[in-house]
Amino acid sequence: MKEQLLQVAEKVMNSARAAGVECEALVQKKRFTSVAVEAGKVTFGSQDGDYGIGLRIIKDRRTGYAFCDEASIDYGLKQAVQAARFGKLGHYAFHDNAKYDGTRSIFDNKLATLVVEDGIQMARDMIEAGSFDSRATPSRGGLSFGTSAFAVANTNGVMIYDEGTFVGGHVMSVLKDGGIIVNGDEGESSRMLSFSVEDVGRKATEKAIAQLGQKGIETGTVDVILRPDAAFDLFSSTVLPALYGDNVRKGESVYSGKIGEKVASGAFSIVDDGIHPKGLNTFIMDEEGYPSQRNVIMDRGVLNTLLYDQFSAVDGGGKPTGSAMHTERNESGTTYKVPPTTCARNIVFEGDTMTEEEMIRGIKDGVIIEHVLGAHTANRVSGDFSVAIYAGFRIKDGEIAYPLKGGMLGGNMPALLQNASIADNYKLVEAGMSAAAGYIPSLKLENVRVSG
Template identity: 25%
Template structure:
């Protein structure tokens, strides 16, 4: 995976394009001469998406792209040029353009990333297996199964998406890193109807392991059942009351709230710019005792995992909060250098046409010792937020608004009536201090997360145990 020598080993992507790796490295070295850092990032991606909707194959999309991005970093300035033509001439033009950034050179050349041979996923091709016809047959089977499962089901949508992303990173010291990053996902959505009212719910799962792991009958049937269950629950939901109340959050996907409201505030570029609500709080208590939050891109086969990041740094386990104390940040190479820290393997980019920046990988809160049943029984009046949809967050102050897709009232220590229109309103820094109980039932999300930042989307993992938070503001629709 990682090779370093005076005579470079070939880059698979350059080889396929008929470009000599030695020539590409020579161009890169010229562009980087007198700069702090930089790389030549090459990418070739193929993806396939099939959608079975309304009882028929509605869409079958195939996409292929390739290109490179050449970056020259000098001080806090980055010169970046990219193209979807992989040729020596295009790389040379990009090098000439990116090299204009060198006027900001700090005089300190960054150390190269550490070499790694870790492989967190197999170099599979989800487009080849199973076959195209088998995928269509699977989607048709899911559709038929869902319709037969419950008479209230009136609409079914099932999709399957696979991607094979090949990456080569060339660095000025002759280091060449190559990776093949598979990504798969299966999603099921159902609409149910009763007494003239309709509700829709969905369930998805995926990761960086072969499709065959995700399309076993017991797995996709469980997704169908979960979608139907959620939709049927919401058919009977009443309008959610508004006000301040205790909130119990479910395990797994509800960690999206912590990911958005808190996680971004621990990305190094916001601290480099002084714009995070957590800036200057290293070593201080920022959360309730018992709260430990980690970002770890080195977990095998997880959606947010990478063998090395998009700058070539091996991914790692980075503790952000330990027992309520802020102890770490997520860094790319630039923020690490500016803040006198080590890169943590969090330099990520959406594609060759984008520059890397500090991004989360798999971000989660570790389990505690409390029982979910005790969280409920200790709540006189509150909300059980079992599942979340989207939300909005202001990174500079951590203020958030999140919609619950499945929620229930808690009354006198019991889960009672399902509610619709529930939202959680607050700010991440305050919410961390309001955590009163941490469950022993940690779970990751099923592998469906995509995180957006500065116009770039990357796949991520999310996880948490169940939590009890005291005195959150709940927005509702009841009048």
């Protein structure tokens, strides 16, 4: 695989030099297996993949992008040159930073050799584990796993390859008790085959059981604990876009002009770590071939840096941070079919932690939330949000009192981070609406508006 992709990348560079254009190429090859679960049964399993080349060129200080396959490289270069005619004028250049640490990405040989039949059996094990209560049915979900390999090259001499494995499992368990219907969701993602699919199924049903006895919530201002999935869903839809250098340059961020200022709680730091040992987006390099690095965005609440891809750094007067990914807005994963842009790799909250139990004991009146709905509708410029509580519980006098029946949660995430604290129950999470990922604990926010 490595030799194949590097040979193709070299072929692109030779063609670009012959055509007299500066060029950067992403050669990407993915192989993945998907298994679906519906109504307590495995409904299908399939294996698929994608293989192609993304071409970005610079000509007359303008950039153009196109994608192609190995047989149509010259045509792809011509398309990129044509696209550059309409590109924005700038002082663009491809980097020549090749100071890679030499280590390989996260790769699990066992995971890489799984086949469709293995996935079907894993899904069946997940269903069986979630069926321990006769009232419950693991009704919707599935598994996916596979490998992702890519090579990046440019006409400044960069030539680098990396590959990795991934696996994810999710299931929603539906529990019917008389006329009452409740749901429980559980999911795990990893670069290694390091979690139990049986645990995923069992926990989904346990969460459904815990939703029995739901009560409404009255409107008020309370303390809120966001468990990892809900915390990252909100964070990645509000605060994270505001930390991208291009948005700050455009004035589309609450953090414009605030480098060096205290903008969040001093109890923790926010890091984007492209070399995190567990990160879902950990690779030797980003998708422009820039060496991956650890970026301390907020250092104990002080805004320390912003995230940049190569060209947004040129526009914004910053430096690349190894944060380039070929990703479409509102889509997970990356694809050679679109040009690179700034995207957080592995967001990590680091600092003073406590157990979630300690957090709960410290709250007289509040809520704890598993999942929210509608985070993608948040205002990415101001950080304002209004979301539905999908699964949560009322906290009274330091104890979980009862599950919530609906409710809304609203506020301004950048402001709420100024008095936030973190737990120690870290979990690998995906943004869902972008390629960003995180290693996130539960997050406690003070004085949040809730309504029934």
